[in-house]
Amino acid sequence: GGADAISGNNNDSYFLCLALSGIYTINSANPTGGTNFQSFSDAITAMSCGITSPVVFNVVAASGPYNEQVNIPAIAGTSSVNTITFNGNGNTLTNGLTTGNYATLNLNGADYITFNNLTITASDATNGFAVHIMGGADNNSFNNCTMNASLTGTGTTTACVSMSGSLTSYSTTGINGSNNTFTGCTLNGGYFGFVAYGDGSNAVNNANNSLINC
Numbered sequence: 776g777g778a779d780a781i782s783g784n785n786n787d788s789y790f791l792c793l794a795l796s797g798i799y800t801i802n803s804a805n806p807t808g809g810t811n812f813q814s815f816s817d818a819i820t821a822m823s824c825g826i827t828s829p830v831v832f833n834v835v836a837a838s839g840p841y842n843e844q845v846n847i848p849a850i851a852g853t854s855s856v857n858t859i860t861f862n863g864n865g866n867t868l869t870n871g872l873t874t875g876n877y878a879t880l881n882l883n884g885a886d887y888i889t890f891n892n893l894t895i896t897a898s899d900a901t902n903g904f905a906v907h908i909m910g911g912a913d914n915n916s917f918n919n920c921t922m923n924a925s926l927t928g929t930g931t932t933t934a935c936v937s938m939s940g941s942l943t944s945y946s947t948t949g950i951n952g953s954n955n956t957f958t959g960c961t962l963n964g965g966y967f968g969f970v971a972y973g974d975g976s977n978a979v980n981n982a983n984n985s986l987i988n989c
Contacts, residue, residue: 792824794852801861802835815845815861815868822859825851831860834893839866844876848910849884855914863893863920871898876942877932878907882915882952889916896923897965901930904937904945905965911980912952917960924965935962938971938984945970950980958987 800811801818812818818832834841845868853859870879879897881904882888897903905922908915922935931945936957940949945967951974962968969989973981 794825794827795822795830796826796828798831798833800833800835801841802838803841804835804838814843815841816843819845819847822850825853826857826859827852829856829858829860831862833862834864834866836864836866839868841866841868842870843868844870844872844879844881846876846878846881846883847885847888849886850888853885853887855887858887858889860889860891861893862891865892865894867894867896869896869898871903873899873902877902878904878937878942880905881907881909881942882912884910884912885915886913887915889918890920891918892920894921894923897925897933898923900925901928902932902943903928903965904934906936907942908936908938908952908955909940909942909949910952911950912955914954915952916955917957919959920957921961921963923963926964928964928966931966933965934967934970935965936969937967938973938981940972946972948972948975950974953980953982953984956985956987957989958985960986960989962989 925933938951941947
């Protein structure tokens with residue numbers, strides 16, 4: 776309870792976490808730093824402290840393909856005003872890893888995210904969801920994107936777009952997502968082009984998901 780006689784030997788450590796705001800690039804040719812991220816996953820990690828205004832990621836043309844499995848959780852600060860946009864510029868996001876997670880791009884509770892002109896490929900021949908939506912992921916948009924799944928798989932574990940409460944099954948009920956739109960997209964392959972499972976107890980928990988000119 777007494778006073779510290781030697782204050783000069785005291786140490787404090789702080790963790791500073793900054794929310795994102797503004798315009799950034801994703802370019803695999805350059806390391807993560809400043810306003811550039813070397814991968815989609817690095818960009819997602821950078822949003823772990825949320826966003827404070829609209830955020831745009833411009834994927835540099837011809838900088839892919841990006842071979843990674845991308846999981847986007849709920850991002851603090853997102854809203855109808857503070858949105859997140861990925862401008863794919865014709866690049867490809869692809870993944871063949873399927874242990875415990877069949878999705879190349881998984882939105883788990885993520886809201887108000889837009890993907891433009893991005894090709895998303897699940898490359899495994901047997902198991903793979905190009906895009907997977909779960910956990911109440913709402914108000915997301917895919918515009919002029921291409922989703923590719925297996926052309927040879929004959930089981931129900933391949934899909935271009937899946938909405939389900941499980942990362943390894945198309946048919947798990949849950950509050951998976953509402954108000955998600957796919958506009959001008961191309962769906963290639965898969966046992967399912969688009970498959971959605973909802974919450975049988977309340978239909979409004981999974982409502983108003985739309986495919987427009989796909």
